[in-house]
Amino acid sequence: MDTNFDPYTKRVLIAGATVLGFVLLALILQRVASVLLLIFAGILLAVFLDSLTSLVQARIGLARGWCLGLVVLLLGLAFAASGWFAGPPINDQINRLGERIPSAIERIQATVAQYEWVRSFLLGPSGSGQGISFSGQAMSFVAGGITNTIGALASGLVVLIIGLYAAATPSVYIDGAIRLLPPARRSRGREVVRALGKALRWWLLGRIASMAIVGALTAVGLWIAGIPLAFVLGLIAALLSFVPYIGPIASVVPAALVALADSPNKVLYVLVIYWAVQLLESYLITPLIQERAVSLPPAVLISAQVIIGILAGAIGVLMATPLAVVLIVLIQMLYVADTLGDSVPTLGE
Structure with missing residues (x-):
């Protein structure tokens, strides 16, 4: 049997095999992306703990294990103290936030119901006569919330275990x-x-x-403007700003709903405050911090968030930026420096 192919056929076969390989790789990555990103989150926690441990070890000179234990103990005490002193008011504000958001949604529903074209746009032509109600989905929403909470706790436990073990003996890994x-x-x-x-x-x-x-500026700005639940909204803004660009936009939603439930006019105040904070963060705070910290091009960050978010969901969006840092360093050192022979400063230098 003649297995010799002409050059054109060989190129077609190679191209087909390459495309098939990329498709299979994408399918495999989609299956295991969430697990790999959990491991990466554990490594990121280990880097954080290792930094604190090295700092403590340089100050007191004890063995690494004792220093790591001291760091974990101090962090635990800090969280416990924060929960003890700030927990009740935060919990109260979160409960009030949960009470205000439904009333804000009802206000939006009432406004939408006044305009037939808006209802048609949201519900489609066949749903123009229907009300916008979430009551039929209440049980499924609660069940989904319980499942997601359990999954998040399990994922957090996995990240914590990986981070502690990797920080305890990084040289082994x-x-x-x-x-x-x-x-x-x-x-x-x-x-x-x-x-x-x-x-x-x-x-x-x-x-x-x-x-x-960002959290402090947002909380102070909302408090000055008389927006209810300013502290917890500032905390939400701080946590969501972990995800650049997407997080700050998402943090506006609960603040706008709270303001709408209190007074529709205050929504404008909220938008101005968040816009001003992001302006300060983008043009003053971030440049000052990034004089020494790591800076990434916005297009790279947004592209990474979209691509990895599609592959792995919410955890992909959370881990997209540090993963982009890793990929850029690898490209700079292994491709630009080693393969092309060009000298380029790596991120963090």
């Missing part, structure tokens, strides 16, 4: 990964790992600082 490389490439592999750790540390520092400032 780093050495194990380096041994998978050819001997001639192991030295370069260690350089890449160190660069990745440094870039992630500086990225975490910049993100935490930015989150704290």
Whole structure:
């Protein structure tokens, strides 16, 4: 049997095999993306704990295990103290937030019901005579919320375990990964790992600082404007700003609903406050922080959030930015520097 193919046929077969390989790889990644990102989140936690542990160890000179235990203890005490002193008022504001949002939705429903074209646009021609009601979906919503909560707690436990073990003995995992490389490439592999750790540390520092400032400015601005639940809305803004660009936009929604339930005129105040905070964050706070921390182009961040979010859902959006940091460092060191031979400063330097 003649297995020799002409050059054109070979090119077609190679192209087809390549496309098939990429399709199979995409399907596999879609199946395991969430698990891989959970592991990556654990590694990110380990980087955070390792940074604090190294700082404590440099100050007091104890063994690494004792320093890590001290860091975990201090963090636990800080969270416990925060929960003890700030927990009741935060819980009260969260409960009030939960009470206000339905009334804001009802106000929106009443407004929409006054305009037939808006109802037709939202419900379609066949649904123009229907009311906008969520009562029929209440039980499924509650069941879904319970399932999602259990899943989030389980995922958080996995991340915590991975982070603690990796932070306790990072050399075990780093050495194990380096041994998978050819001997001639192991030295370069260690350089890449160190660069990745440094870039992630500086990225975490910049993100935490930015989150704290955004949350404080938002809470103060809402409080001055007389918006109810200013503290918890500022906390939501701080947490959601962990995800650049998408998070700040999402944080406007609960604040706007609270303002709408209190007074429709206050919605404009909320929009102005959030716009002003994001303006300060984009043009003053972030540039000052990123003089030393890691800076990424906006198009790269948004593209990473969309692509990884499609593959892995919410956790993909959360982990998109640090994953983009890792990919850029790898490209800079392994492709631009090693393959092309160009000298380029890596992120975090």
